Amino acid sequence: MPRRIYAIAASVVADALRRKVVYVVLLFAAVMAAAIPLLPSYGVGVAMGVYREVALTLCYVAGMAVVLALSANRVPGEVERRTVYNVLSRSVRRWEYLIGCWLGVLVTMFGVLAAFGLIVFGLGWVNYGQPMWTLWQGVFAIWLEVGVISAFAIAVSSITGPVVVATASIVFWMIAHARAGLLSADQFAWKLYPSLDTFNIINPVAHGTGVGAAYLATMLVVFGAWVAGLLLAGCVAFDRRDL
Amino acid sequence: MDALIRRPAVAFACIALMLVVVLGGQALADTLAAETSFTATGDAMGRAGFAYLTGVRIFASAILWNRIDPIYHEYYGDLPLAEHTYMLPTIKIITVLTPDFEEAYNVGAWVVARRGLVDEALELARQGVENNPKSGLLATNYAQILFLFADDPEAALAQAEIAFSDDMEWRDLFEQHDSYAVLRTLFKTCGEPERSEAVMVEIERLDAELGDRLPPGSHDHDGDGVPDH
Numbered sequence: 001m002p003r004r005i006y007a008i009a010a011s012v013v014a015d016a017l018r019r020k021v022v023y024v025v026l027l028f029a030a031v032m033a034a035a036i037p038l039l040p041s042y043g044v045g046v047a048m049g050v051y052r053e054v055a056l057t058l059c060y061v062a063g064m065a066v067v068l069a070l071s072a073n074r075v076p077g078e079v080e081r082r083t084v085y086n087v088l089s090r091s092v093r094r095w096e097y098l099i100g101c102w103l104g105v106l107v108t109m110f111g112v113l114a115a116f117g118l119i120v121f122g123l124g125w126v127n128y129g130q131p132m133w134t135l136w137q138g139v140f141a142i143w144l145e146v147g148v149i150s151a152f153a154i155a156v157s158s159i160t161g162p163v164v165v166a167t168a169s170i171v172f173w174m175i176a177h178a179r180a181g182l183l184s185a186d187q188f189a190w191k192l193y194p195s196l197d198t199f200n201i202i203n204p205v206a207h208g209t210g211v212g213a214a215y216l217a218t219m220l221v222v223f224g225a226w227v228a229g230l231l232l233a234g235c236v237a238f239d240r241r242d243l
Numbered sequence: 244m245d246a247l248i249r250r251p252a253v254a255f256a257c258i259a260l261m262l263v264v265v266l267g268g269q270a271l272a273d274t275l276a277a278e279t280s281f282t283a284t285g286d287a288m289g290r291a292g293f294a295y296l297t298g299v300r301i302f303a304s305a306i307l308w309n310r311i312d313p314i315y316h317e318y319y320g321d322l323p324l325a326e327h328t329y330m331l332p333t334i335k336i337i338t339v340l341t342p343d344f345e346e347a348y349n350v351g352a353w354v355v356a357r358r359g360l361v362d363e364a365l366e367l368a369r370q371g372v373e374n375n376p377k378s379g380l381l382a383t384n385y386a387q388i389l390f391l392f393a394d395d396p397e398a399a400l401a402q403a404e405i406a407f408s409d410d411m412e413w414r415d416l417f418e419q420h421d422s423y424a425v426l427r428t429l430f431k432t433c434g435e436p437e438r439s440e441a442v443m444v445e446i447e448r449l450d451a452e453l454g455d456r457l458p459p460g461s462h463d464h465d466g467d468g469v470p471d472h
Binding site: 093095185191192194195197198204211212214215218219221222224225226228229232233235236239 | 244245247248249251254255257258261262264265266268269270271272273275276
């Protein structure tokens with residue numbers, strides 16, 4: 001079973017690497033990152049904090065753009081081209097196919113975000129003369145969040161087309177980050193609102209000392225639960241779909 | 244896994260369980276992050292976008308400001324300052340686009356103050372000082388508004404001291420000279436003759452340094468060394 005999932009994931013990674021969108025977004029984001037030291041620093045003494053904040057925001061935006069480009073059309077494209085039949089007719093279960101797709105996108109995003117992380121880490125080191133190790137915490141959190149977005153996109157893509165998937169994913173992303181705007185922490189509904197804010201550690205990484213190991217572990221648990229729930233829903237839906 | 248997927252009730256129970264884990268996890272994360280200031284993702288993206296658009300924002304502000312200037316000089320030059328309300332929406336946009344556009348706060352606060360809206364004038368002048376803590380022009384402006392319109396000589400004196408400090412930056416000697424003249428009067432009226440004298444010494448020094456030069460933007464069409472209007 002894992003062998004089949006890994007094989008599908010590997011083919012997704014190979015396919016992603018052939019697509020220009022990954023390199024274009026990465027290049028564009030890298031050029032913008034190189035321009036960060038030229039931006040106004042909002043005040044004396046916070047230039048490094050601003051660099052980290054803008055670098056992570058760029059990483060986040062670039063990550064979201066790439067993950068949507070990779071996830072939205074993954075399953076619908078294969079269904080439309082009918083190549084999915086070749087895969088599913090070889091004793092590959094539908095859920096294995098779906099999880100393999102998600103895993104492939106996640107591995108690709110690991111490569112993309114690691115590459116971007118190296119660029120901003122290197123640029124920060126060169127410009128400010130000291131390594132900003134906490135940047136990697138931010139990159140890790142962004143990777144987890146794009147993993148959840150990818151799981152949502154792939155779950156939705158098991159039943160509908162790429163335009164709906166992209167739109168639904170953006171709406172999901174907005175709703176999942178709207179908790180702080182809609183509610184306050186002392187309201188009971190705050191605790192019942194599923195949110196992606198757990199992965200938002202830009203401020204402590206940019207302007208503070210980062211987050212602790214306990215927080216990172218909590219992020220992993222939340223990530224696991226989000227992904228498991230979303231992919232399970234996607235697998236159930238895909239299994240019932242008349243292909 | 245196959246059995247789980249084929250039994251929707253069990254699958255949905257698992258999804259519900261995962262949701263509970265998500266909610267529990269984020270509640271724990273909230274607790275762990277209680278001492279850390281977390282920013283909303285939108286705020287961070289907004290700030291980054293705002294920074295990237297620096298050049299565009301300054302360009303737009305300059306265009307807007309240049310639009311006001313000829314209207315003021317060619318159409319409404321004879322009107323008292325309180326009547327120049329047409330420029331207030333533009334000034335507001337400029338201060339939002341470019342928070343370090345000093346002239347906008349200076350002129351805007353005076354127009355509003357002259358119309359009797361003292362609280363609004365103070366707010367605009369205070370914003371100017373907050374966004375441009377090194378601006379001598381805006382520190383003087385704030386002191387003047389506090390003194391003349393808010394009737395708060397104590398706060399005006401404190402602000403005047405800031406404006407007269409060495410930390411302040413001036414765009415040119417003319418601006419510094421004119422602002423010092425305001426500060427001198429303010430110190431004198433508030434019963435601080437020694438500070439007033441200290442300002443006078445600086446004004447004389449600036450006078451000597453400026454000589455017969457005309458302020459930037461002066462119109463000396465006949466070349467007699469005296470501004471024509």
